Amino acid sequence: MLPPNSLRSRRVLIPVALTLTLAGAVLAGMPTKRPEDHVRGRTVFMQSCWQCHGASNNGQGPAAEALVGGVPDLRGKMSEDRFDALIPIILEGKGKMPAYAEELDKHDARRVLVYLHRLDTGEETPPAPPKAPKAGQGDEDEPKGEEGAVEVAAPPGPSLTPGMRPPTPTLKRPEGEAGG
Numbered sequence: 078m079l080p081p082n083s084l085r086s087r088r089v090l091i092p093v094a095l096t097l098t099l100a101g102a103v104l105a106g107m108p109t110k111r112p113e114d115h116v117r118g119r120t121v122f123m124q125s126c127w128q129c130h131g132a133s134n135n136g137q138g139p140a141a142e143a144l145v146g147g148v149p150d151l152r153g154k155m156s157e158d159r160f161d162a163l164i165p166i167i168l169e170g171k172g173k174m175p176a177y178a179e180e181l182d183k184h185d186a187r188r189v190l191v192y193l194h195r196l197d198t199g200e201e202t203p204p205a206p207p208k209a210p211k212a213g214q215g216d217e218d219e220p221k222g223e224e225g226a227v228e229v230a231a232p233p234g235p236s237l238t239p240g241m242r243p244p245t246p247t248l249k250r251p252e253g254e255a256g257g
Contacts, residue, residue, distance in 0.1 A: 115201065118192030121185050123204060125177060133203035134193055144173055155193040163190055 111117070123132075129148045131137040134155075136148035155163075167186040170176035177186070195201040 114188045114191045115195050116192075117185065118188035118190070119201070119204070121181065122189050122192055125180060126189065127206055129174075132206045134196060139206070146173070148173075151193070153197055155190055155197045157194060160187055160190045 112120075122130075127138055128140040129136075129138045129144070130151065131141065131148075134151050136150040138148065141148040164183055164186045166174065167189065168176060168178040168181065168183065181189075192201060196203060
């Protein structure tokens with residue numbers, strides 16, 4: 078055993094003390110806790126849900142008009158006692174709603190419901206949905222059409238945000254045409 082004031086004990090203790098000090102400094106810069114459930118729920122909702130459900134969960138998202146029958150208005154239907162029944166719908170899908178089990182786990186599905194419940198109760202305000210660039214805006218380096226050339230513009234549509242899947246198109250039959 079080394080005497081407490083020996084040179085050799087100082088050579089061992091100083092690097093250990095420095096290592097612990099540096100580790101403490103690194104850990105001090107790290108977040109100490111995860112975001113609250115409703116904050117994470119809002120993030121997930123804006124990544125995966127608002128395009129159909131709308132920013133206020135009213136079924137008026139930019140992709141909703143492409144779906145036959147639209148998207149139901151779910152405002153006022155997010156009570157905490159229904160969460161356990163709604164989580165499988167988010168993960169497995171139902172009707173026109175696709176499954177999100179590959180993107181979300183049951184905890185994130187519940188967090189979305191927590192956020193929507195707070196939206197229903199007025200504890201949250203709906204965020205402004207992301208804006209799509211207007212026609213004609215964008216890359217200024219694109220070549221301009223030649224004089225007399227016909228330019229065909231793509232029809233305006235909803236912008237796709239990270240994590241968003243485009244809606245599955247459902248074709249409408251013209252009125253009076255028989256189905257089969």
